[in-house]
Amino acid sequence: MSKTLPSRPLDEFDRSILRIIQKDNKMPQRQIAELVNLSAAAVQRRIASMEKAGIITGNVAIVNVNAVQMNITAMVEVHLKDERIDTVDNAKKLFHSASEVQQCYYVTGGISFILIIVTSDMKAYEEITRRLFAQNDSVGSYRSLIALDRVKSGNEIIIS
Missing domain, CATH: 1.10.10.10 (Winged helix-like DNA-binding domain superfamily/Winged helix DNA-binding domain)
Structure with missing residues (x-):
């Protein structure tokens, strides 16, 4: 990917x-x-x-999450039980396929992944955490950080 x-x-x-x-x-x-x-x-x-050439990869509409009642934004640190290739690749596929996962980064520094998840409410958030993390034998642990305010968001890349 x-x-x-x-x-x-x-x-x-x-x-x-x-x-x-x-x-x-x-x-x-x-x-x-x-x-x-x-x-x-x-x-x-x-x-x-x-x-x-793949420099421009798509044209999208940036949706106001409040206007579509997507009230919960969570940043999630995911620790896999191991970093074997098949474990990492399976996690990438799972996270990529989850529509609630807006962004997913495979990272260094003692954490396996950082995910940005957007849901309508805490009940929906609990369901996604159960499906992606709690019921996933490859996940050792995860930590959620819930956003209080969107100070800046978007996909703009600074082109110097």
């Missing part, structure tokens, strides 16, 4: 386009073209090329 590196280098025009579309991917390409001093056709070709 790891990503391969982009197959082409980024120049300053590509970087400028990426900075713009990360903030608003619905901005008309003619407007992007004006901002980066290229033609709209050139912007369209560059965006298509970055998509084909």
